[in-house]
Amino acid sequence: MYTYFMQIGMIPIKRDGYGMMNDPVIQLKNVHFRYNEELVLDGINLSVPEGAFVGIVGPNGSGKSTLLKLVLGLLKPVEGEILLFGQKQALFKRQERIGFVSQKANSFNSGFPATVFEVVASGLTRKVGMFRFLKRKDKLDVLQAIRQVGLEPYVNRKIGELSGGQQQRVFIARAIVAKPDVLILDEPTVGVDAKNVRLFYKVLTSLRKEMGITLLMVSHDIEALLNEATHVAYLNKELKFFGDTAEYKKVRMEKQFSYAGF
C-alpha cells in the first residue's frame, strides 16, 4: 500500500460527489471476450485506481486494444462486467468523463483544412452541440487545453502542417478540453520521434499530477512507459501481471522475462 501511494503521489480530490473517494475509476470483473469463436480475453480482473497512470503492455494480438474498446463501450463482454466510476457500464451515461486518443489520430495529410483551434474545439461537440457557436468560456477552455499540451504558438496553424508528435498532442488537447476524469490512449506514440515521445509523456504526467486525470494507455514502447506509468498491466489473453511499476520492474528482473516473452 505504501509503495502504491509513493508511486502515484497525492491522490487528487474528486471534482464531484460521484462515487466514493479513491474508488477504482474503471473495474473489470471476470471479463471474457470473443471475436466469433476466438477467445481474446479470458477472465480479466483489473481495477484502475483514481489518479493512476496504468500502462497496458503485451505481445501483438494479446487483446490490448480489445480491452480498451470494452472499457469505451464499443464492444460488450461475453461474460463478466465492467464498472465505470463504480457504476455498471450499461447504466453509465456520462461519457464526457472519459476522453480517448486513438492510435491513428496523427494521420492527417498536409492539405487537411482545420486549424489546431478548430480540431481542439471539436472535442466540445458533445457539450455544446454540433452547430452551436462557442461561448467565451468554451473558447477559453480550448485555449487552455492547447496551452496544456504546449502548442500555444500553433493555435491558428493547419493541423496537417504539424509533425506527427505535435498532431498527437493536438488530439490530447481535443480529448481533455471537455475536462474528462479519465484519458484512454491506444498506442498514441506510434510513428512519433524520440524527442516528441518524451514531450508527449511529460504532457501526460502533468495532466495526471496537475489535473488529476487518470490515464489508461496501451503502448509497445515499454521503456518509455515504465518511466512515467504508476502501474503496469501485462496482458496475453489473460492478465499475467498487474501491479505498480516498481514491482513490475522487480519481477521482470527476478524472472528475467523479456517484454516479448513474459
Ligand SMILES: Nc1ncnc2c1ncn2[C@@H]1O[C@H](COP(=O)(O)OP(=O)(O)OP(=O)(O)O)[C@@H](O)[C@H]1O
Ligand atoms: N474486429 C475483429 N474481428 C476479429 N478478430 C479480431 C478483430 N480485432 C482483433 N481481432 C483479433 O483479436 C486478437 C486481439 O486483437 P487486439 O487488436 O486486441 O490485440 P493487441 O494486443 O491490441 O494487438 P497489437 O499489439 O498488435 O495492436 C487478435 O488475434 C486479433 O487478430
